[in-house]
Amino acid sequence: MARTESAMIPLGTAAPAFDLADVISGEHRTLEQLRGEHGLLVMFICKHCPFVMHVEKELAAIGKDFAGKGIGIVAISSNDAEAHPEDAPESLKRQAEKLGFDFRYLYDETQEVARAYSATCTPDFFLFDKGLKLVYRGQLDDSRPSNLVPVTGRDLRSAMNLLLENKPVPEQQKPSIGCNIKWKNS
Known part of the structure; x- marks a missing residue:
């Protein structure tokens, strides 16, 4: 279990566009279709990573708790499914159905979206405002999976609530830690 930190790209960075297939419906979804009135949360996750498995119930709870509040939520898996079959779309679909994800779960087969977002690990979270x-x-x-601290979603939930209240999100932020994205050999 290799520990990789998120890249912590500059705040104010524009959300890169995407057009990816949903693992449940097979329909393509875009950034513009998924954004909410107040913004968009983009989460890079997968099925097999112990760090994601540790928090996946909380991710489902966040999806339910923030549904209809004006922040679009999307999960994207960019792992190489050939090398990691557990992260293939059919397996991701089972994960989403089992956990009752109340948000779209997309598959980034080319890994271009993960690269555009500078995503480095699973889970990796990017919250964008209405612009x-x-x-x-x-x-x-x-x-974390080994530290016995309860999973609460505190940092991400706080940022999402501040966004909904039109208050600034503090710039002091801790990087996410997880498994590295499983890149294809080019």
């Missing part, structure tokens, strides 16, 4: 400018990139909370 699709980055206001938060970092950890879900202080919990």
